[in-house]
Amino acid sequence: MNKTLTVLAALLACAAPARAQRAHIGPHAGYDFDRNVALAGGQLSLPLSRYVELYPSLDVYFVNTGSLLGFNGDLKLRLQPGRPLQLYMGGGLNALRAHAGSTTGTDTGWDLLGGIETRLGYSHPYIEGKMLQHNGSTFQLMAGINITLF
Numbered sequence: 379m380n381k382t383l384t385v386l387a388a389l390l391a392c393a394a395p396a397r398a399q400r401a402h403i404g405p406h407a408g409y410d411f412d413r414n415v416a417l418a419g420g421q422l423s424l425p426l427s428r429y430v431e432l433y434p435s436l437d438v439y440f441v442n443t444g445s446l447l448g449f450n451g452d453l454k455l456r457l458q459p460g461r462p463l464q465l466y467m468g469g470g471l472n473a474l475r476a477h478a479g480s481t482t483g484t485d486t487g488w489d490l491l492g493g494i495e496t497r498l499g500y501s502h503p504y505i506e507g508k509m510l511q512h513n514g515s516t517f518q519l520m521a522g523i524n525i526t527l528f
Contacts, residue, residue, distance in 0.1 A: 399425035402502065406435075406522025413516060416440045419448075423524060428459050433468060444478030448510075450489060467492040472510050487512035500526040 402423040409416055421435035433454040439446035452470035469490040476483050493506030502524040510516045 399428065401425065401527040402524035403527055404501075404522055404524040406506075406520045408437075408506075408518050408520030410439065410516055410518045412514070413439065413441070415446075417448075417518065417520075421522065421524070423454065426453075429456050430454070431456070433470075444476060446477075447475045449473045449475075450508075452489065452491060454491070462496060462498050464495050464497050465493075466495065472512075474510075474512065485512050495524065502526075 403420065405418070405420050407416070407418045417437045417439045419435055419437035421433060424432040426432055431454040433450075433452040435450045435452070437448035437450070439448065450470060450472050452468050454466050454468035457465045457467065467490075469488065472487050472489045474485045474487075476485070487510060489508055489510045491506055491508040493504050495502050495504035504522055504524065506520045506522070508518045508520065510518065
């Protein structure tokens with residue numbers, strides 16, 4: 379009986395943090411100050427631990443000619459988990475896919491990000507700054523909302 383209670387307590391202790399960590403999905407819009415173009419996209423947050431999330435995102439840039447798509451594979455580090463207003467920072471890999479006429483190219487680089495997000499309720503507005511480093515650097519400012527999936 380004592381062994382059963384110990385195993386049950388251990389299972390409950392492991393399940394409690396997982397319950398507090400929830401996946402999120404949502405849209406965002408922003409501006410790339412170095413390219414002078416607006417962008418829109420979406421992101422997914424998948425918790426790996428209380429502090430770390432897998433944070434992939436896709437951006438569509440509203441360029442004058444052709445098309446420009448960006449994919450970010452980031453890790454996000456929450457600096458104040460459990461608080462209603464949370465600061466975060468992170469970074470990862472970035473790929474830009476440009477198409478103009480018959481020319482298509484992909485450029486890979488890295489990015490650093492930081493932001494602030496509310497964590498009350500099931501929808502979480504946020505503001506985020508991101509610096510992309512490729513052949514040169516560019517800065518983006520975005521606002522969006524993360525919606526709790528489960």
